[in-house]
Amino acid sequence: MKKFFLTLALALSFGAMIATAQVVPSENNIPESEYPMVNLETRQASFRINAPNAKEVLVDICSKRYPMTRDEKGVWTATTDPLVVGFHYYFFLVDGVQVCDPSCETYFGCGRLASGIDIPESAEESAYYKFNKDIAHGQVRECQYYSAIEGKSRRCFVYTPAEYDKNTDKKYPVLYLQHGMGEDERGWSQQGKMANIMDNQIAAGKCVPMIVVMDYGNCGHIFGAKKGERMDQFGASFTPVLLDEIIPYIESSFRVYTDKDNRAMAGLSWGGHQTFQTVLNHTDKFAYMGSFSGAIFLDTSKLKEAYNGVFADSEKFNKDIRLLFLSMGSEETFGADRLSKALSDIGINNTYYSSPGTHHEWLTWRRCLNEFLPLIFKK
Amino acid sequence: MKKFFLTLALALSFGAMIATAQVVPSENNIPESEYPMVNLETRQASFRINAPNAKEVLVDICSKRYPMTRDEKGVWTATTDPLVVGFHYYFFLVDGVQVCDPSCETYFGCGRLASGIDIPESAEESAYYKFNKDIAHGQVRECQYYSAIEGKSRRCFVYTPAEYDKNTDKKYPVLYLQHGMGEDERGWSQQGKMANIMDNQIAAGKCVPMIVVMDYGNCGHIFGAKKGERMDQFGASFTPVLLDEIIPYIESSFRVYTDKDNRAMAGLSWGGHQTFQTVLNHTDKFAYMGSFSGAIFLDTSKLKEAYNGVFADSEKFNKDIRLLFLSMGSEETFGADRLSKALSDIGINNTYYSSPGTHHEWLTWRRCLNEFLPLIFKK
Numbered sequence: 001m002k003k004f005f006l007t008l009a010l011a012l013s014f015g016a017m018i019a020t021a022q023v024v025p026s027e028n029n030i031p032e033s034e035y036p037m038v039n040l041e042t043r044q045a046s047f048r049i050n051a052p053n054a055k056e057v058l059v060d061i062c063s064k065r066y067p068m069t070r071d072e073k074g075v076w077t078a079t080t081d082p083l084v085v086g087f088h089y090y091f092f093l094v095d096g097v098q099v100c101d102p103s104c105e106t107y108f109g110c111g112r113l114a115s116g117i118d119i120p121e122s123a124e125e126s127a128y129y130k131f132n133k134d135i136a137h138g139q140v141r142e143c144q145y146y147s148a149i150e151g152k153s154r155r156c157f158v159y160t161p162a163e164y165d166k167n168t169d170k171k172y173p174v175l176y177l178q179h180g181m182g183e184d185e186r187g188w189s190q191q192g193k194m195a196n197i198m199d200n201q202i203a204a205g206k207c208v209p210m211i212v213v214m215d216y217g218n219c220g221h222i223f224g225a226k227k228g229e230r231m232d233q234f235g236a237s238f239t240p241v242l243l244d245e246i247i248p249y250i251e252s253s254f255r256v257y258t259d260k261d262n263r264a265m266a267g268l269s270w271g272g273h274q275t276f277q278t279v280l281n282h283t284d285k286f287a288y289m290g291s292f293s294g295a296i297f298l299d300t301s302k303l304k305e306a307y308n309g310v311f312a313d314s315e316k317f318n319k320d321i322r323l324l325f326l327s328m329g330s331e332e333t334f335g336a337d338r339l340s341k342a343l344s345d346i347g348i349n350n351t352y353y354s355s356p357g358t359h360h361e362w363l364t365w366r367r368c369l370n371e372f373l374p375l376i377f378k379k
Numbered sequence: 380m381k382k383f384f385l386t387l388a389l390a391l392s393f394g395a396m397i398a399t400a401q402v403v404p405s406e407n408n409i410p411e412s413e414y415p416m417v418n419l420e421t422r423q424a425s426f427r428i429n430a431p432n433a434k435e436v437l438v439d440i441c442s443k444r445y446p447m448t449r450d451e452k453g454v455w456t457a458t459t460d461p462l463v464v465g466f467h468y469y470f471f472l473v474d475g476v477q478v479c480d481p482s483c484e485t486y487f488g489c490g491r492l493a494s495g496i497d498i499p500e501s502a503e504e505s506a507y508y509k510f511n512k513d514i515a516h517g518q519v520r521e522c523q524y525y526s527a528i529e530g531k532s533r534r535c536f537v538y539t540p541a542e543y544d545k546n547t548d549k550k551y552p553v554l555y556l557q558h559g560m561g562e563d564e565r566g567w568s569q570q571g572k573m574a575n576i577m578d579n580q581i582a583a584g585k586c587v588p589m590i591v592v593m594d595y596g597n598c599g600h601i602f603g604a605k606k607g608e609r610m611d612q613f614g615a616s617f618t619p620v621l622l623d624e625i626i627p628y629i630e631s632s633f634r635v636y637t638d639k640d641n642r643a644m645a646g647l648s649w650g651g652h653q654t655f656q657t658v659l660n661h662t663d664k665f666a667y668m669g670s671f672s673g674a675i676f677l678d679t680s681k682l683k684e685a686y687n688g689v690f691a692d693s694e695k696f697n698k699d700i701r702l703l704f705l706s707m708g709s710e711e712t713f714g715a716d717r718l719s720k721a722l723s724d725i726g727i728n729n730t731y732y733s734s735p736g737t738h739h740e741w742l743t744w745r746r747c748l749n750e751f752l753p754l755i756f757k758k
Contacts, residue, residue: 032599094473094478095434096430097432097473099479099481102478105492106479112481113479131532139537143516144516146510146512253544
């Protein structure tokens with residue numbers, strides 16, 4: 001009997017050890033911050049905030065609000081249900097005010113700076129977007145340039161592959177990569193971890209070395225919230241800036257090819273919408289296009305009338321656009337599957353990818369980029 | 380009499396026009412956000428936040444807390460006293476919880492992400508840190524590298540001058556530039572506007588084209604708050620990372636000179652402390668050093684004993700270190716003036732700069748950098 005209790009005690013303490021080892025500070029925390037924590041096994045997140053004078057504190061994540069519990073010192077805590085893997089924006093609601101977590105990095109999303117937390121996948125699943133110490137790394141360059149159209153300076157981020165500064169005679173193709181509504185030019189390198197994805201693919205020879213340009217799509221505020229814009233106006237001012245200013249700026253500042261076969265555009269959500277608006281009205285300028293969970297509002301029964309009839313002559317389209325890539329998370333309803341099928345039905349070549357188990361979130365888009373890259377700029 | 384009233388009415392409406400034109404959205408706001416606003420004439424800031432269920436909301440800026448006033452819809456507003464020019468961190472206190480302004484960009488300072496607002500100087504005064512559309516612009520490159528010392532990846536930002544990609548045979552000197560306590564590797568490019576300062580100086584021929592490296596000084600949390608570190612331990616782990624990993628990484632990744640005459644280090648506040656700790660213990664590795672409002676705790680009566688006696692032989696020191704630059708804002712008490720005088724008294728050459736009217740804040744450090752740059756790497 002004594003032995004049984006000893007065994008039980010050992011088993012329990014071992015169990016506790018395992019549990020402790022599995023609960024770790026989130027990778028999105030600021031330096032030295034213990035909370036938020038993530039349970040690697042159950043995929044639950046635990047949050048904490050010091051708010052002695054607040055009446056009510058909630059944490060809002062993955063479309064659910066969890067009431068937080070106050071201890072005697074005024075520290076509020078909550079642990080979520082198991083969450084889907086990937087990056088999630090979240091907020092605290094302190095007496096009804098939506099605020100960022102002071103323990104966490106901020107990310108421009110939701111039309112403002114937001115807190116974010118990554119619920120990790122397995123090491124194997126996440127390897128493609130993780131830093132790999134054994135390969136060469138590119139750079140993400142912050143560039144300022146003057147926009148005559150807007151009468152002010154703008155900022156873009158430009159990924160250059162590790163080899164760029166070494167092969168000073170070589171030219172590169174260019175991918176223009178757009179964020180979604182309520183996000184900005186930082187989204188792809190911060191939430192999207194695009195530099196790691198690029199580095200890993202290039203090192204493994206999966207995609208060709210390329211330049212990636214991430215600029216502001218003029219859709220950083222939430223739709224209609226501040227300007228009273230109509231849907232067809234939202235972010236529409238970006239296309240002329242891209243065509244007449246950004247592309248010339250990139251082509252004069254970086255060693256890049258300037259023909260359409262070396263130019264691609266892709267975007268997520270509203271950036272997918274902007275990719276359709278831009279490329280399909282200028283098929284002479286881009287040969288590859290990707291829409292990741294794109295906000296595409298086409299009447300699939302009238303596809304041949306859309307974009308000045310670009311889909312009407314499928315043979316011409318299939319020659320002009322070497323890749324039309326459509327994708328979304330399996331758990332979302334942005335209709336990329338229906339659009340893909342409808343386009344196929346009228347003879348428009350396209351490639352469809354569905355991200356298993358993910359929603360309208362950044363893990364979907366990391367995966368979409370990872371699937372898209374190997375398909376472009378291949379000779 | 381009629382004419383008097385007409386004149387008065389005109390004067391009043393003209394006054395109102397002027398007033399309106401002088402109250403503008405802060406340049407630190409997120410896209411489309413009207414508030415915070417800045418009165419360009421009086422240098423007052425006005426803040427607004429929607430918080431219908433909060434009991435009390437304050438805004439905390441420049442060491443003063445202003446109670447905000449609630450309207451019938453639950454929107455709280457406050458206008459500050461006239462503020463000193465330059466960049467100020469600020470927070471809202473919503474029922475006692477220190478939160479960022481949802482309308483504003485966030486900046487890593489205060490050991491966490493904070494809101495920030497620039498109270499503008501005149502166009503003439505601020506020209507050196509403003510974007511100038513008529514000159515060429517460098518880049519700020521985000522680079523990831525592996526630190527064997529820390530067993531993980533680290534991130535640094537590297538400024539390269541506009542000419543760097545054009546003169547592919549030319550090598551450049553390097554300035555290692557550090558942030559302060561509670562800040563991180565983003566501080567100099569975001570709060571400090573260093574890229575504009577560099578671009579403007581290089582274009583005007585005031586400083587030589589150089590590479591500037593901004594890395595994380597391992598002092599992003601507020602002193603002792605989380606780790607229980609002693610003062611002499613705080614950020615001390617940065618020096619070996621800098622000497623053994625960052626410098627070799629930079630010298631193998633960028634076209635730079637590798638001798639001490641082409642290597643400088645400077646830092647603000649705790650970064651000034653780290654500059655003293657690093658350079659004065661390794662005078663064989665750096666020829667120029669700058670401390671901007673440095674947190675230097677030296678007993679000025681025992682200077683010759685400090686740093687293993689580096690100041691004991693002034694002739695040797697003055698040969699080893701071609702520039703020792705000390706500076707601070709005229710309104711702060713970090714003692715750079717006393718240190719400068721005490722060093723001069725024992726024959727140690729040094730240059731002192733005082734920023735007129737400014738405190739322990741980023742405008743002081745923008746000015747310090749602007750004064751420091753023309754003095755380094757001159758043949």
